[in-house]
Amino acid sequence: MTTTVPLTVRSVVPEAEGVLGLVLADPTGAELAPWEPGAHLEVTLPSGAVRHYSLCGDPADRSTYRLGVLREREGRGGSEEVHTAVGAGTTLGVRGPFNRFPLVAAERYLFIAGGIGITPLLPMLRSLPPGSWSLLYGGRSLPAMAYREELSALPQVTLVPQDTAGLPDLDGVLAGLPAGTAVYCCGPEGLLRAVEDRWTGPLHTERFGAAPGRDAGTGQGVEAGEAGEGGEGFEVELRRSGRTLRVEPGRSLLDAVREVVPGVAYSCEEGFCGTCETKVIAGTPEHHDSVLGEDEKASGTTMMICVGRSQSPRLVLDL
Known part of the structure; x- marks a missing residue:
């Protein structure tokens, strides 16, 4: 869909500490627009604020869209609104799906997730055959890691709660990867930069915010938010x-x-x-x-x- 359409929140469920899962559906029961792993929605909240959330459900299910939203108390207020003012029956304006983080063909995949960065990766994992991928998933603690129960049952998944296991061993997991491995990473800026510094092969990343302290397009040093206002007239x-x-x-x-x-x-x-x-x-x-x-x-x-x-x-x- 390219225009904004109203969708109804069918249910809201806790997915982890500080993470709510939203299930959206068409109020008339109509099929929703198709999507592929890595896609996201542009969502207009009741206040009029516009936010983007990754789809984390099943692309084959055309009856609902599933989102996972982390409550960010120091954010711009969108996630706080979702957690405090959005419930079953709420109508949200939705545009999309859009996909700038598509799953490309590769011989093998390594997925690296940090916190809520697991959401766009989940549909990718479900779409691939066992043995073709592995996941390194880090979070603040096990209770704060969304979808951990589903993922912990899979042998190719390594969960790394920081409070008990420290930071993920990026050097170890990236060393000696077979040729043809595509690396996908989504999470906090520190994790993305750490992976970018260590891996020179095919790398696919998705950011949930602008890269601080550098021009997001060139990597050159600028203060976040200044690029749009500086330069010549x-x-x-x-x-x-x-x-x-x-x-x-x-x-x-x-x-x-x-x-x-x-x-x-x-x-x-x-x-x-x-x-x-x-x-x-x-x-x-x-x-x-x-x-x-x-x-x-x-x-x-x-x-x-x-x-x-x-x-x-x-x-x-x-x-």
């Missing part, structure tokens, strides 16, 4: 709106666009969720997001306007 033409605006240094492209298109879709404002992806008609965008791959950035056909800017004096967007 430039003009942006909004082709469908028939307006041309000046984006001055110190102002984000998204802020300028919202003056003319107040309903433009956006969510994270940090370049990691993909909600504000916009088609570029002309000009050379300057990317600062962690959504697009290097080939996609080089093509210059789309950009994330929350953190992106322009390398050329003028940028033309399909807005």
